[in-house]
Amino acid sequence: MSFPWAEQYKPQNPLMQWLDSRLPLPRFVFNAVGAGYPVPRNLNYFWNFGVLSGAALAIQIITGIILAMHYAANGGVAFDSVEHIMRDVNSGWLIRYGHANGASMFFIVVYLHIFRGLFYGSYKAPREMVWLLGLVIFLLMMATAFMGYVLPWGQMSFWGAKVITGLFGAIPLVGEPIQTWLLGGFAPDNAALNRFFSLHYLLPFVIAGVIILHIWALHIPGSSNPTGVEVKTEQDTVPFHPYYTAKDGFGLGVFLIVFAILLFFAPNFLGHPDNYIPANPMSTPAHIVPEWYFWPFYAILRAFTVDFLFIPAKLLGVMAMFASILLLFLLPWLDTSPVRSGHYRPLFRQFFWVLIVDVLILGYCGGAPAAEPYVMISQLAAAYYFAHFLIILPIVSKIEKPAPLPASITDAVLSKQAN
């Protein structure tokens, strides 16, 4: 692991020497995020978002543990207990708004982290495992966020839970028994609320575990970089500490400023007003929409409106929605171009930006009512989404003539300076 020129951990303090020979935990940290980890010197700000995602998870876990001390997972009192937190618990409003907006901030930084990976080809050999584990984290995050949104037991909580668990009902033959089994009843109720709370508390720690694997897998080949050219000499790298700890410190500051503006001055901007109405199984909201970070996938789910032979449209939508995420697991083998970075891939780059616009359109349609012309637009946008990954990308990697790569990272840096 790591490069031969990596700095060695040499404890000076006798206590640290004693500890190092018995439990080398400080050595482990030194090699993971200290001076013992050599990192390419040319990383841009897009490489900040891994650390920021970790910070967002830490904020969610800390605020979440405090919320759990005051929240009551019971259908009869859950809504009131959230209001109790907002009104009577000391700084409860801060903790709860922090947790709700923290979830949005978590998704913002993770989406930027994924964006970075897609553009700079971070998923390619030898970093496939890093990419695959990252997708596992993303799936776990989605499950956690979905179950967390159910806990306040407002109208959107209840109806969101009903729609999403209803997806399992689309599975032929066994769908309805599975849905009933998952919910512990025929509709979301106390049993569902309790198990969602239990899992919502558990999954973040599973995420933390997979993050350790994600970073472990990253440290085997070392970090990628904007040129996509592998590290060749010591000149190409700097020690993680102090170079990237300093840069991440600045990035963390900017992240917290954006977070604070959202939390203190627009805490309900990203939420839905209907979730301030207590859950009512007898009254369906006019438009059931999930939180903004699910909108692109929700648009794909709803884009299927026509049955295909014996397959009902609803089942197609469910399959497509899961496929839209699962296909990312195949990405390292769909994109066969030996060049990683989008900077040196003129054809790939054009389709990549089309994809980004496409996903933004899907997101917009997912938040809009399920009516024309939004359905038509999401159908075309979803068609491009699948075509991009499953058809266009493999062809582009075959026919594209990449631009010449720099000889080394240092070369790229120095020639950029010269210009």
Added chain:
Amino acid sequence: MVRLIALVIGLFFSGWLIVSAALGGAAYIAEPPAKTVEAAFHEHPKHVSFSFDGPFGKYDRAQLQRGFQVYKEVCSACHGLGQVAFRDLQDLGYSEAAVKKIAADWVNEVPSVDPATGEAATRKALPTDKIQGPYPNEIAARAANNNALPPDLSLIAKSRHNGPAYIYSLLTGYQAQPAALLKQFPDAKTPESLHYNPYFANLNLAMPAPLTSDGQVTYADGNPKPTLDQMSKDVSAFLYWAAEPKLENRHRTGLGVLIFLLLATGLAFMSYKSIWADKKH
């Protein structure tokens, strides 16, 4: 092999989506959806400014007290405020003794148990009690209101888009159904038991106009004049306070946090630059 399977799946999903879009598009062009009466006549809330708008907004205590008076004398006839306790009213500037008196004088007593017989009874409200509406349960509320349920108002200002402006617009928006509406949509006549209001999502609501004339509530010092407009604005402000009582604390904390973060981030930026000073990147 992976790429071949991917190609087949991709062709299937993309192809079927394009077919669906074409079918949907053809249907849309052949038979454009009829415009609904809501789409034609529903109006967005009026523009109205409050003292608590913006990042430095604060509540106007005198306005909140007037708004509370409107709630007490008008809205509380049907609507509860079940998340707000009488003691919270001290935030509006009432003294502890005044709050005690407001609670004790509240028309709706609190359910309790007779200490002598153990039978169900009621008692006068205490400052620790939540502000109850007049109905003991939903069935009673519906029975008294032609099967409509007057919602609890604690969170009404946060459970509607642009809540305070919405409440203000709704209260001042009652009017006769426009002739143009009936001409365009003859079937959309407001039913006997409902009331037309273009700010309500489906244009007809069960609640009759609660504020009907200037001077319906007498403000303690007669200033400002209790016009319909003023009363509506005051009660909207009060209901926003009821939904978001920690707003001032939030704004104040936020300002401090932002100043700290800007300084800290500035320092972090300078240390980043100084550490990297000798490294081209």
